[in-house]
Every structure is written in structure tokens, then in C-alpha cells.
Amino acid sequence: MIEGLKFDDKGLITVVVQDAQTKDVLTVAYMNEESLQKTIDTGETWFYSRSRQELWHKGETSGNVQKVVSIKADCDKDALVVEVLPAGPACHNGTSTCFTNTIVEKTDVGSVDxxxxxxxxxxxxxxxxxxxxxxxxxxxxxxxxxxxxxxxxxxxxxxxxxxxxxxxxxxxxxxxxxxxxxxxxxxxxxxxxxxxxxxxxxxxxxxxxxxx
CATH class of the missing domain: 1.10.287.1080 (MazG-like)
Incomplete structure (x- = not known):
């Protein structure tokens, strides 16, 4: 429940957005209580923009909405993993995920991806x-x-x-x-x-x- 979550001194909680099917990490964003509640109520992701200091609905202008499959908190209840079904690219650059810059990668390790x-x-x-x-x-x-x-x-x-x-x-x-x-x-x-x-x-x- 929202009541048990730990928001920081700015009223925010870190959110890792993950594709529910491919398990790719799509992006890392922030939510406050209001955007989290909107996410729960609408079944689509809403975040809080720290730069604009306002709520924003993912896909509102692009159409690339993210249908929520699950929301899970970590053991300390100060971070969330939100699994979604994306309707399109998650990144503003047009890529499916924001994490496209590989720094280290072992190619000899099996993965479901x-x-x-x-x-x-x-x-x-x-x-x-x-x-x-x-x-x-x-x-x-x-x-x-x-x-x-x-x-x-x-x-x-x-x-x-x-x-x-x-x-x-x-x-x-x-x-x-x-x-x-x-x-x-x-x-x-x-x-x-x-x-x-x-x-x-x-x-x-x-x-x-x-x-x-």
C-alpha cells in the first residue's frame, strides 16, 4: 500500500520501469504519491518531473503509453519496480529503452532476452x-x-x-x-x-x- 512506502524529503520515490514480457529495463523515473495513485487508478504510468515540477502521463502526446502489469516495492520500501506493457518506445530518443549505451557486457552468458x-x-x-x-x-x-x-x-x-x-x-x-x-x-x-x-x-x- 502507498501508506507503507518511504518517499524522500522531496516527496519522491525512485521507479524502475521494466517491460513485463522481455524484462528489459525501460527507464528510471520518479513518482510522488499523487502520480503513483494515478498510476494505480488508471492502469497506466504517471510520473513526476523534477525539472518541470509537475505530473506527466507517459504517452500522453506520443501515444506510447505503458499499461501497468504489476507494481512492486523493494525490501526497504523506498524504491519501486513497475512492470508494464509498452505501446511504443520508452525513450524520448525513439528507442525501446533508455539504456542503450553498453559499458561492459559479457557475451558468453545465457539470458532469456x-x-x-x-x-x-x-x-x-x-x-x-x-x-x-x-x-x-x-x-x-x-x-x-x-x-x-x-x-x-x-x-x-x-x-x-x-x-x-x-x-x-x-x-x-x-x-x-x-x-x-x-x-x-x-x-x-x-x-x-x-x-x-x-x-x-x-x-x-x-x-x-x-x-x-
Whole structure:
């Protein structure tokens, strides 16, 4: 509740805005009690501008509103994470996130952000159909070929697991996930809808466990 939050001496609280699906950090802003209450009441983000000293509704002029999915406070209750579904770029520069300047990055660390990247690449491949691209080849061959590849890669994962070959399981699972994403695109099924099913099942399972 707002009553339990700790605003600073200027009546502000730091807010980290995060894409609810990709988990990208979109921006860092500030809210006062009024803008936080407006955010809760409207279901869209409202912030407090320290330079203009006024409330502002994200997307009011650009149309790039942010639909609120969740609001969470940290352990000290002096900072918030607001998960949103953005209707467009979060940054005034036109980028999806304000955090575009990489200072240090390790490229050999796996991250779930590869999923939305692949989804976007596969979607664009289906539109552009660039010659020589493997994804183009799959779309040209159609659903039968795509389904065949999904089946083949799933079998390879099973074989790797039966052989206790962790390296093979890793590589074949990557192939399987890629071909599944191609299949979802061909079927026009959003991967986030699939994740929603998993999330719903998990929530239902937790609820049923608590009732035991």
C-alpha cells in the first residue's frame, strides 16, 4: 500500500520501469504519491518531473503509453519496480529503452532476452524472406517441413538425454527452441501467450497446494 512506502524529503520515490514480457529495463523515473495513485487508478504510468515540477502521463502526446502489469516495492520500501506493457518506445530518443549505451557486457552468458530477439528476427524474416536465409527456407517449404524439423530436433534432445550427453542436450535444445519459435510464427501464435499459459498453470498449482 502507498501508506507503507518511504518517499524522500522531496516527496519522491525512485521507479524502475521494466517491460513485463522481455524484462528489459525501460527507464528510471520518479513518482510522488499523487502520480503513483494515478498510476494505480488508471492502469497506466504517471510520473513526476523534477525539472518541470509537475505530473506527466507517459504517452500522453506520443501515444506510447505503458499499461501497468504489476507494481512492486523493494525490501526497504523506498524504491519501486513497475512492470508494464509498452505501446511504443520508452525513450524520448525513439528507442525501446533508455539504456542503450553498453559499458561492459559479457557475451558468453545465457539470458532469456534472446527469446524476444529471435521472435523479432523470425517475424521479420517471414516478411522480408531474404534469399539464402535458413528461416526463409523453412517458411518457403511450409508447415510440413517446419513440423518435421520440430519433431527431428525433439528426437535429438531425447537421444542426447538418453546418452547422458549434456553438451548434446544443450545444443539440440537450442535447435528445438528455435524451430518451435518458427512454428509459432507460422501459426501466428504469440510466444508470450504460451508463457501466459505456463504462468496461469503455475499460479493454479500454487493455489491448489495452499488449499491442501
Amino acid at each position: 534472446i527469446i524476444p530477439q529471435l521472435v523479432n528476427i523470425i517475424r521479420q524474416r517471414e516478411i522480408d524472406m531474404p534469399e539464402g536465409a535458413y528461416t526463409t527456407y523453412l517458411f518457403e517449404k511450409g508447415i510440413d517441413k517446419i513440423c518435421k524439423k520440430v519433431g527431428e530436433e525433439a528426437t535429438e534432445v531425447v537421444i542426447g538425454a538418453k546418452n547422458r550427453d549434456a553438451e548434446e542436450v544443450k545444443w539440440e535444445t537450442a535447435d528445438l527452441l528455435y524451430h518451435l519459435l518458427v512454428l509459432l510464427q507460422e501459426q501466428k501464435v504469440d510466444v508470450y501467450d504460451v508463457l501466459e499459459v505456463l504462468k496461469t498453470r503455475h499460479a493454479e498449482k500454487r493455489a491448489s497446494t495452499k488449499n491442501i
